[in-house]
Amino acid sequence: MPTTKANKSSPKKKAVKAKPAKKVAVAKKTTASVKKTSGAKASPARKTTTAKATVKKVAKKSVKAKPSVKASRASVSSSKEAAMKVKVDAEPHALDDEVTEKVRQLIHLSREQGFLTYKDVDKSLPEIAEKPEELQNVISIFNNLEIKLLDSKEVEKYKKKKEENEEETARSNQSDMLDDPVRMYLKQMGQVPLLTREEEVDISKRIESAESAALKIIYSVSLTSDFQLEICQKLLAREERFDRVVLDKKIDSRESYFKSLAKQVDALENLSKKIVNAWNSIETSSNETQRKRSTTRFRNYQGELAPIFKKCCLKLKVFEDFLSQINPELKAISRNLHNLDLYKKDKVKIKRKGVKIEQVKSDLETARTKFRMEPEELIDLIKDLRKNMRLAHKAKTEMVEANLRLVISIAKKYTNRGLSFLDLIQEGNMGLMKAVEKFEYRRGYKFSTYATWWIRQAITRSIADQARTIRIPVHMIETLNKVMQVQKQLLQELGHEPTPEEVANEMGLPLDKVQSIMKMAQQPISLQSPVGDSDDTNFGDFIEDKGAENPYDMTAYSLLREKILDVLDSLTERERNVLSLRFGLKDGYSRTLEEVGRQFKVTRERIRQIEAKALRKMRHPTRIRQLHGFFEADQSSVNKPKPEALRQLGL
Template structure:
């Protein structure tokens, strides 16, 4: 079938990309760096390792250090061999064959890492960086041609070659081949995706009115389809459409769970909510009324507290800007009490009390009024000590105490107290 033919083209292109990328010298260090991250816990095992290819994670991690030592030892030997070839005035065929044999032996070690295809794609980015560095060096060398002495750019170029294990010309040629096979793989994958777009649309139609627009459902389904193209193994014998359907449905249902609600609910809770809703509808038909949480809990075999929590979670939030009534002038948020705001009646009472206190203080002498204001913080809210007030008036703290006592006696006079009695009664109430 057509899908098998496309899958074979994808497989061929990816195998060629793998073979070409493994030819570059810096890939040995890239394998070692990624293995070190795995060992130190800096990289997730399931992100980079093909689980189905290994016996167990424990055994893999146990054998990984030995494999790394082999790669490190082999790459060191190859680098030395290549440096000898670079420094030789003419090509020694025997040394060249030994070098090629060592490279071939090293390439046989790479598959034992069981890295995923996405790791190969990350290695391709390293190849891109090296190619850009080579291109910049070549441009610099063309600007400053050799005049008998080796320029800094020439030295850097030689250092880069020792990392690549290839000459500039060889690396450029193999890099272009690599990019060509990457383009072939991309074209084949695009062809597979485009051939199955109708499948995405047909599945997306079943999930309308669930909180996401139809176009969003198609977009999420396409993401699942692309994932299916990456994961599909035609050698297993099943049809691609059967395999892709699962990935498309998973992508759509997950996106609905993640994006359809204003307040996100974990994906694993969506199934519990759906099950509870089905049971609740069933009990409504049986009883002719809304079932209690206890009745639902008994039917679904869950604790009552758990059922209450799930029911509360299933409620849809209401926007504070939602209009109330037929007129759109009033919003739902206008009816919600602001617990953090000051009580208007309390604020009014405080303003009136301040005005009354000010009126009563006006009946005292200027110095008595100022002393009470300073001592009780009636102006700025900061209560000052006898000593602080004394320094301000340039008198002793004892004199301030006497003025304060006299002023308070005056404030206790019945004519003045009557003006503040109403506020005192309100405070006691």
């Protein structure tokens, strides 16, 4: 039979030592299935079922041909699972063009749904069910491409398991992204498109337009005059940072700015007084004519504020502090205006809410006097101001987000210099925001060209300030870098590590300065750093603790104290107590003659006499002989001070 011949000719079959009876049985089964399917008037359903059985049997047969699978465990389900993994060593017989095209369609279908069912194979290739050799080749192709062949009953289970695996993988990727902030930051940054030159100019114009509109609102009224006057006075007193509050791209130099600022402060103080007087005259005017004159004078004075404010050159973000200060009052004014409008429409409803309309009117009048403008006008003005501030902030954010890639590319060049990559990115972003504020699009260059210098400056400054455990001033960092460059140059020229004298001669600096710079360049070491290969010994274990007492000296002084107390026992009780108090033999605190006299209720002269008599007794040969050993040890010790008692005893 064809099947038997194919099996005999296959080199895989020769390697398998299967029993002849089983081999014949399998061959008979296959032949019987071929005979059944070759019937002339077989029904389509019967034909499909028979073809499906043939596919399963061929798959089962290919599993039996694999040496690693035991014949006793070759059930239908395990046969299908093994058939998906079998690799055909021999070259498969060539398939017809029509069959090859259908196999390609099946492969494409498996790529779409992730698997194939036996039903799909039977439906696409009904003609090869009668040709087990071709069927074997098709299944081998699927196995080599690692395409899963499933039964129709297993499809739902497989899909469910696949969805669970995908969900678990997605959760794992999400958790990995959350655990890795750099990866998450880079992914979000990559979603923002880059800007062209025209787009940069358009954003810069929007920033300029919004800031100009906001400043025009601020300069038009005296609302912020006291706030600006306070900022300028702090600048003159050097109590406020210049770069934080002053828009320095509009000034020539700091020296000229501070010279003119003093004049502007004087002019602003005088003009503020005139504005307050004009407002008071409006409030106290008795007739309409006088009121109109005062109002005209008040508006003229307000108009004179704009040139002074412009010369102060304060940044727009400084006025955000002012808005946050008056924000509670603005909320109260808005609430009172709402209640007043509600009162005009429905008096009953406002009374039911418990609002005292007289108090509302009083609060609005107080606000009008404080801000020197009508409450409605104030609310509208602040609303327009905040709108322009938001527009400027939005445009700046667009410019910053579109250039975050530039910060990453520059920060990569400064890694391994003492700061983490995230810190470098953060410092570079701060430099990028400064560049956005100072960028002048009319000069014609791209923003990235200008921003590069600000980003580098911010990163290098942060490394100089924060990278070292012991901070070194920035000017010393520059000198230190020059010394390191000269050292590398001399190392290449001389072939050995240059001495401080050679470095000093090369740089033309004093030797002591070069030595101090080289000492400054040394990095601090942790006391917990391990010494040697073992982790048991730390560097701090080898450092002398000069504050700790020497055990030898402590033992010697303890024995000396005991001996002195033994010698003192030969004296009278009063003499013993006087000497102990005078020289601190008990508690280490020496008392004066006056203090000892108060304790014994005698004069200090009497205490001196008792002390002198006790010391004469202590110098007696019979007593002093017990202390000679300590005297010799004290003389031989290295510059150890004598105990007070020995010095008094004259040893």
